[in-house]
Amino acid sequence: MSVELYGRSLVSMRDLSGEEILAILDKAAELKADRAQVFAAAPLAGMTLGMIFQKPSLRTRVSFEAGMTRLGGHAIYLAPSDIKLGRRETTEDIALVLSRYVDVIMARVFGHEIVADLAKYATCPVINGLSDFEHPCQILADLLTIKERKGTLKGLNAMYLGDGNNVAHSLMYGAARVGLNMTITTPPGFEPQANVLEESQQMGRETGATIRVLNDPAEGAWEADVLYTDVWASMGQEEEAGARKAKFKSYQINAELMSRAKSDAIILHCLPAHYGEEIDYATSRRPNSAIFDQAENRMHAQNGLLVLVTG
Numbered sequence: 001m002s003v004e005l006y007g008r009s010l011v012s013m014r015d016l017s018g019e020e021i022l023a024i025l026d027k028a029a030e031l032k033a034d035r036a037q038v039f040a041a042a043p044l045a046g047m048t049l050g051m052i053f054q055k056p057s058l059r060t061r062v063s064f065e066a067g068m069t070r071l072g073g074h075a076i077y078l079a080p081s082d083i084k085l086g087r088r089e090t091t092e093d094i095a096l097v098l099s100r101y102v103d104v105i106m107a108r109v110f111g112h113e114i115v116a117d118l119a120k121y122a123t124c125p126v127i128n129g130l131s132d133f134e135h136p137c138q139i140l141a142d143l144l145t146i147k148e149r150k151g152t153l154k155g156l157n158a159m160y161l162g163d164g165n166n167v168a169h170s171l172m173y174g175a176a177r178v179g180l181n182m183t184i185t186t187p188p189g190f191e192p193q194a195n196v197l198e199e200s201q202q203m204g205r206e207t208g209a210t211i212r213v214l215n216d217p218a219e220g221a222w223e224a225d226v227l228y229t230d231v232w233a234s235m236g237q238e239e240e241a242g243a244r245k246a247k248f249k250s251y252q253i254n255a256e257l258m259s260r261a262k263s264d265a266i267i268l269h270c271l272p273a274h275y276g277e278e279i280d281y282a283t284s285r286r287p288n289s290a291i292f293d294q295a296e297n298r299m300h301a302q303n304g305l306l307v308l309v310t311g
């Protein structure tokens, strides 16, 4: 496989070819398999990850920080109040200055253009730790989890129910790249961006993946190998949460939906979960729920990425 990820940024799932995604997943699985060996080898010894946050986080912050420790490196958390992105100095200057200190930058931002600009100006790799438009690290972890549970990705059917948001966008690109069929089912008016659908359908034609958007939650669940959901109101949309509840209520992953699904369909949720909204608690705890493996796999998938972009 001719995969060269050294020095590369990950702003969008579009940036990665199918081969590159699979190489990251293979490296992630290798690092996950032998913690003691990874710690002894310390592939990121002496390296520092700078982590910029404009939004809150549990998984992204801790998985990157713990991941850097496991790889023999170090991570610095930069809270919204530390950097004051866009208010204290320009994104360009932040990228140029941070590049003089750290080996990789990870950023969780509101506007996608901020992480794109960081990658444009930084002289080290920049990783998107979630923007309003995409969440690529999440999708690397999701694909790793699906591969672990199902043994493959290509040709499987995944169904995402809920908001056509950042997670949905990255899922569409990532699925298209690896040949995973992806159905995104949203209430009318909450579909993913039309250009993402067009682009991912185009990518899917090269790998055999069918990418489609539906509005009827009763359609398609029967053939899904993977059922996935996310919060109905994302970070930054808190004031819409109440109004969205009524519009989204029939898009819940619950016992009724599972009764129409394959008995071996796995359940994914990127977390945090709002139980009783996008998923009910009992369904989230079924044996075929992989949501906590998925959370753990954030660290392993990102470790695979960190090793490949730095070494």
Ligand code: CP
Pocket (backbone or CB within 6 Å): 056, 057, 058, 059, 060, 061, 130, 138, 270, 271, 272
């Ligand atoms: N899934 C995810 O990105 O979680 P956090 O918002 O807690 O980082």
Ligand code: NVA
Pocket (backbone or CB within 6 Å): 130, 165, 166, 167, 230, 231, 233, 234, 235, 270, 271, 272
């Ligand atoms: N769509 C959610 C994902 C959280 C990990 C958000 O942006 O808040």
